[in-house]
Amino acid sequence: VKEAVMSDREEEGFGFAPEHDAPIPYMTRIREYYQTLGYGAPYRWAHYAEVPFAPLKKPLAESRIGLITTAAPFQPDKGDQGPGAAYNGGAKFYRVYSGETDRDHDLRISHIGYDRTHTTAEDSNTWFPLPALRRLAEQGCIGEVAPHFHGAPTDRSHRATLHRDCPELLKRVREDGVDAVVLVAV
Amino acid sequence: VCHQTVSLAARHLEENGIPTVIMGCAKDIVEYVGVPRFLFSDFPLGNPAGKPHNPESQALTLELALRVLETAPAPRTTVQSPLRWSADPEWKLDFSNIARLSLEEIARRRAEFDRQKEIAKTIREKPQAAE
Numbered sequence: 001v002k003e004a005v006m007s008d009r010e011e012e013g014f015g016f017a018p019e020h021d022a023p024i025p026y027m028t029r030i031r032e033y034y035q036t037l038g039y040g041a042p043y044r045w046a047h048y049a050e051v052p053f054a055p056l057k058k059p060l061a062e063s064r065i066g067l068i069t070t071a072a073p074f075q076p077d078k079g080d081q082g083p084g085a086a087y088n089g090g091a092k093f094y095r096v097y098s099g100e101t102d103r104d105h106d107l108r109i110s111h112i113g114y115d116r117t118h119t120t121a122e123d124s125n126t127w128f129p130l131p132a133l134r135r136l137a138e139q140g141c142i143g144e145v146a147p148h149f150h151g152a153p154t155d156r157s158h159r160a161t162l163h164r165d166c167p168e169l170l171k172r173v174r175e176d177g178v179d180a181v182v183l184v185a186v
Numbered sequence: 187v188c189h190q191t192v193s194l195a196a197r198h199l200e201e202n203g204i205p206t207v208i209m210g211c212a213k214d215i216v217e218y219v220g221v222p223r224f225l226f227s228d229f230p231l232g233n234p235a236g237k238p239h240n241p242e243s244q245a246l247t248l249e250l251a252l253r254v255l256e257t258a259p260a261p262r263t264t265v266q267s268p269l270r271w272s273a274d275p276e277w278k279l280d281f282s283n284i285a286r287l288s289l290e291e292i293a294r295r296r297a298e299f300d301r302q303k304e305i306a307k308t309i310r311e312k313p314q315a316a317e
Contacts, residue, residue: 021275023213023228024283026189031296033282037296041275046190048220051213051261052200068195070188089302094310114187114232118277129209132235132248154188160243163189166198168224172206180255181199182248184234185192 046158056180058143063179065137066146070154070186071107071128073097083122085110094160096168097151101130105149112154112186124130127186148174152183193219207255210233213264223258225251226265230277236269241270252254 031042056063074081078091088110099105107128109121125131130149137145150172155161173181189212196206200222207223210216211231216224227234227247236244247267255263271277280286287295 003198018275019279024278024281025214026212027214029282032284036284046194046219051220051222052197053222053261054200054203054205056256059253070191087302090305109232115230115281117280118230121202121230121232125244126233126235126238128247129235133223154191154192156187161194164194169195171203178250180205182251183192183206183208184195186232
């Protein structure tokens with residue numbers, strides 16, 4: 001105990017951040033959370049040792065950039081979708097969808113387990129950066145925005161994501177002729 | 187699951203020759219899946235593209251993501267945005283932290299979780315309704 005007290009004192013003046021001021025360990029939190037709520041086997045997260053890497057073929061200023069989101073189009077008949085809505089499983093979608101990037105869209109995140117204590121989902125620019133991407137194209141930072149953005153369903157089933165949704169997303173971004181894609185996880 | 191979905195999609199695009207960058211707030215999930223390029227914002231889930239009502243932070247976040255896309259030297263490149271959600275890191279202790287919930291709150295959440303699973307099941311059984 002004496003040594004612990006000593007080292008606490010020695011730490012003063014080093015400017016260390018508090019111990020909990022680190023990225024939240026979501027997998028641990030979620031596992032403990034659902035175990036306590038009484039749900040059997042813990043969720044098996046996708047996990048790979050090898051990671052693919054495709055280099056950018058052109059400078060950004062000449063590249064056509066695509067956008068993929070997990071946000072959902074607002075559906076007036078599907079209950080409260082925010083801002084500030086409780087989790088709304090009814091607003092989920094189960095097929096890849098697409099929208100044109102030359103106009104604005106009303107996308108919501110009530111179907112996602114975002115942090116409802118510390119954020120309220122009032123400003124869609126915090127999860128759907130299409131207007132910001134268009135501005136970068138106007139400024140010449142990127143060549144252009146791809147003609148469509150695409151919505152990826154957030155399915156707990158790995159089979160659904162890997163065999164149904166990923167090939168569909170690839171097909172659609174290829175049709176758009178993208179050089180690279182920005183994916184935004186809500 | 188949202189971060190997992192996007193990570194799997196990024197991997198699939200890369201395997202087929204399309205470079206990607208992910209913007210997200212759940213560092214452990216994205217890195218555990220294993221992705222080529224990742225701009226991590228240490229913000230509450232729901233804010234992968236910057237702070238609410240703060241266009242400067244949103245512009246900076248997207249610009250950083252594109253810099254990561256352009257300059258990453260190898261797969262598993264994670265860059266952490268220098269932006270801070272708040273000077274006080276207390277918010278990080280709240281999310282799904284079972285140690286912070288009362289027994290009554292745990293019981294209430296268990297009932298709500300069952301109800302949401304039932305709703306999702308109903309929709310899945312008639313997929314055309316979800317399109």
